[in-house]
Amino acid sequence: MTNADRAELRASADSVLARLVGDTTGTARLREDQWRAIEALVADRRRALVVQRTGWGKSAVYFVATSLLRAQGSGPTVIVSPLLALMRNQVAAAARAGISARTINSSNTEEWDTVQAEVAAGEVDVLLVSPERLNNPDFRDQVLPRLAAATGLLVVDEAHCISDWGHDFRPDYRRLRTMLADLPAGVPVLATTATANARVTADVAEQLGTGAGTDALVLRGPLDRESLSLGVLQLADAAHRLAWLGDHLGELPGSGIIYTLTVAAAEEITAYLRQCGHPVTSYTGRTENADRQQAEDDLLANRVKALVATSALGMGFDKPDLGFVVHVGSPSSPIAYYQQVGRAGRGVEHAEVLLLPGKEDEAIWQYFASVAFPPEEQVRRTLDVLAQAGRPLSLPAMEPMVDLRRTRLETMLKVLDVDGAVKRVKGGWISTGEPWVYDSERYAWVARQRAAEQQSMRDYASTTGCRMEFLRRQLDDDEATACGRCDNCAGARFDDKVSTAALDGARGELGRPGVEVEPRKMWPTGLSAVGVDLKGRIPAGELAHSGRALGRLSDIGWGNRLRPLLTAQAPDAPVPDDVSSAVVTVIADWAKGPGGWASGAPDAAPRPVGVVTLASRRRPQLVHSLGSRIAEVGRMPLLGTVTYAPGSEDLRISQTNSAQRVKTLHETLVVEPALAEVLAAAGGPVLLVDDLSDTGWTLAVAARLLRRAGAEGVFPLVLAVQG
Structure with missing residues (x-):
């Protein structure tokens, strides 16, 4: 392209910018660094990585480039964007520049067929897709190849998400490697982010093929925000x-x-x-x-x-x-x-x-650090389950057999998919049979980096130096x-x-005590696969009532008071007076509330006739003293304890997987004959007291046992819930 052609292209680019920003005076001009990126994409059909501060105008680059490329007869721009709110902003911004933009994401599934038809008809200039779409089997196998063949520009927004060194790593983003490999020669690629230090920048550049050894442009600017x-x-x-x-x-x-x-x-x-x-x-x-x-x-x-x-x-x-x-x-x-x-x-x-x-x-x-990539034995177990199945397994089918919570299991599978060990297909996931190595050194390094970042935030809060300079140096x-x-x-x-x-x-x-604890109403799927004959809706005669907790561990009010009592390192001790008094307040409000036993309503629940505690392996003093205090204040008998079967004291109860947790609880929790006899004689509902409910399954299984043993109702009461 000649210098004259480039000058004409620059003038056209400024005109598009004027429409984008609503400038009617014709004075809007791209900054030189913005033009450099657009020139690389449109005139030279190169790949570019742009690391610039928020507000620099990265979206202007890809919208202006889109308009110019479409005028030259190129196919639509595909923008991979991670957040729905950002997509909505982008669609509105594109319209101002006369650019037709549509989205395919989890919030508009009813529009997907229409959008895909519009893309095929050439009526869409920009298609925004969420990274999760890239490995949806139908989208990956049917839509993505056509998009890759027809696209005129590929944009990877928030590109730091590609890097597991970045603060918002998303495994789905790594599917972009497949799309990049399928792009015809000469299709430009733009990756953008506002938050990438040198390590993340290098990692993203390598993954997108914009690193050393390629004819690519890397634009990295100063990150100061003067406002x-x-x-x-x-x-x-x-x-x-x-x-x-x-x-x-x-x-x-x-x-x-x-x-x-x-x-x-x-x-x-x-x-x-x-x-x-x-x-x-x-x-x-x-x-x-x-x-x-x-x-x-x-x-x-x-x-x-x-x-x-x-x-x-x-x-x-x-x-x-x-x-x-x-x-x-x-x-x-x-x-x-x-x-x-x-x-x-x-x-x-x-x-x-x-x-x-x-x-x-x-x-x-x-807490968030605790849900990082699982240890090797759990990964190997998942690979073995898939290999032995001989057919696709859905997440619900896999979950009971691998002892991982569904969201964590799905994230792990996405990483394994990128690594080539598994593949997502219609009906679930399959093993590819390809060899796979657990990169323990890499995962440990990521964990150390996370710890270093946490220390940096402590240092930021306490520094006596310039805070903006501190943040900019963290971004190299x-x-x-x-x-x-x-x-x-x-x-x-x-x-x-x-x-x-x-x-x-x-x-x-913050001091207002009381959080409703909704009972579990359905047994987890897949229990039959682990030998437990429970499924579907929990029968009314085995169901707990709605319960109460003093607070959530994630609260900034009672959570801050309860957290030190309930950490793994906390010593077991009787319940503190201020906590037990607050629990009594919770019970009083509960009893007087809608449907409560002291509400006076025609449909009021019957008053509890006694207190039952749950055996605690970690905090027996705390739970027993809480139950005793409630019984004393409520003038009710302390009826007994739901215990663990002899020999099960050291049995591990899953903290993550619902089916595995229910299986263990079903096999180990016991209502002793003496307690069953007392329940039958008491003739009414009971308060079931525990320290912490993290999944709700311990309360659900214990409530079922108590109801089957003669309790006419079970009202769960705990100090805290995890969520």
């Missing part, structure tokens, strides 16, 4: 953090995002801030898709002050005038933190970024210098003072 003012507030406890938000949320500029580490925390904070009169909405993994879209629309239109969100919102939201990001709790990685705070200040001169770390952060990090930004804007450079803009009224209100919200 962001970073700060950290060290507050005494969770109540002070909520009170601070209640007092100061209105002082933060514009509207923004309050990130939390858990769903429970998001719901607690949302409830409290609404009580304070702040218009906020929660956005978590539990939020229905329609409600998510409404929440996004409300924030975009500034109808709410903030979304209180988990990482379900994460990278996937584009609001240029977002005025603040507050984290109630520290993410475990400075790279993930930078990604999330980068949502703010993209189109305004100043945005506030505040971190409010909490004592519970470490425990939450440890060689141009990192002091920003002059953060609380350490320019002085704190917010103090830690909270009003008495706000603190009292926060303590009331």
Whole structure:
């Protein structure tokens, strides 16, 4: 292409940009680094990896390139994007530039056939697909080959997800290697991310074929965000953090995002801030898709002050005038933190970024670390099960035989699929018979990197140096210098003072005891495969009533009080007075609530006639003292204990797999004849007391035994639930 041709192409590119950003004056111009990427893709048909800060304009690169390539007769652009919210933003942005964009993802399954027909008819300029689609058998075998043959540009958005060194590794992304291999010669490829240090950049470049030895462009720019003012507030406890938000949320500029580490925390904070009169909405993994879209629309239109969100919102939201990001709790990685705070200040001169770390952060990090890639014996067991089956096995069919929770099993299979050891087909998964090596050294290295990232977040919170410089150096930004804007450079803009009224209100919200514990109503699938004759719906005569817990371990209120009592390292001791008093309050509220035995309603449940405890291997004193205290206050007899069969004391109970857990509990939990005799004589329902419910299956199996032994009802009561 001649220089004149390139100049004409540049003029066309600027025209597309003007439409994209809504510029009617004709003055919009691509920056030189943006043009370099577009030129490489359109004029030279090269591959490019772009690592640039949030707000740099990566989406402008692929939309402008799409428009130019389509004008030259190229096929549609395929964008692999990990988040639904981001996809919705992208479709709207494409429309502004006159680009027809459609999506295929888990939230629009009813539209897939129509979208695929439109793509085949040439009516779609951009197709956004989620990485999970890439290994869906129908999509992979029927749609993907046609897409690979016809696509004019492949874009991998949030490309750090490809790397298991990155903070958001997704095995499905590695399917891109297959698509890359099937692309016709000369089809350009663009990979983009805002958060990749040197190690992640090198890994992504190698996997996408954009590394050393290829004729590719790597654009890596400085990561400073001049609009962001970073700060950290060290507050005494969770109540002070909520009170601070209640007092100061209105002082933060514009509207923004309050990130939390858990769903429970998001719901607690949302409830409290609404009580304070702040218009906020929660956005978590539990939020229905329609409600998510409404929440996004409300924030975009500034109808709410903030979304209180988990990482379900994460990278996937584009609001240029977002005025603040507050984290109630520290993410475990400075790279993930930078990604999330980068949502703010993209189109305004100043945005506030505040971190409010909490004592519970470490425990939450440890939990997520515990669900990393399984140990070798569990992987080998899964491969053996598939090899011996001789047919495709679905996740529900496999789960009882491999002792892994379904989500963890699926992630592991995706990794094995990428490694070539298994394959997803119609009907489930099969073994390929290919040799496979457990890369223990690599997995251990990843674990060490995660630990180092956690330490970096501790260091970020405590540093006396420039916070922006700290984050930029974590991302291997060689141009990192002091920003002059953060609380350490320019002085704190917010103090830690909270009003008495706000603190009292926060303590009331967090100190309110009581969480409903829904009983298990269906036995897990596949029990017959492990020799247990239970299936389907649990009969009404063997079912537990709805129960209660003092709190969730993931709460920032009672969770912080209960967590030290229930860790594996905690010494066994009688229940503390403040905890037992709170449990008594829970029971009183429960009894007086709708349908409760003290509610006076015509359909009220009968009053419990006694207390039964569950035998505890780890905390027998705690559970027994709790049961005794409840019996004493409620003026009920302590009837006895559901015990473990002799010889089963050392038997391991699965903490992850429902069918394996039920099998072990079914074989080991026992209602002794003496207790059965007492239950039959008591003639009424009982309170079933335990310390912790993590899956609900121990309560379900124990309730079944008690009902079959003569209890007319079982009301589970635990100190905490895991979720």
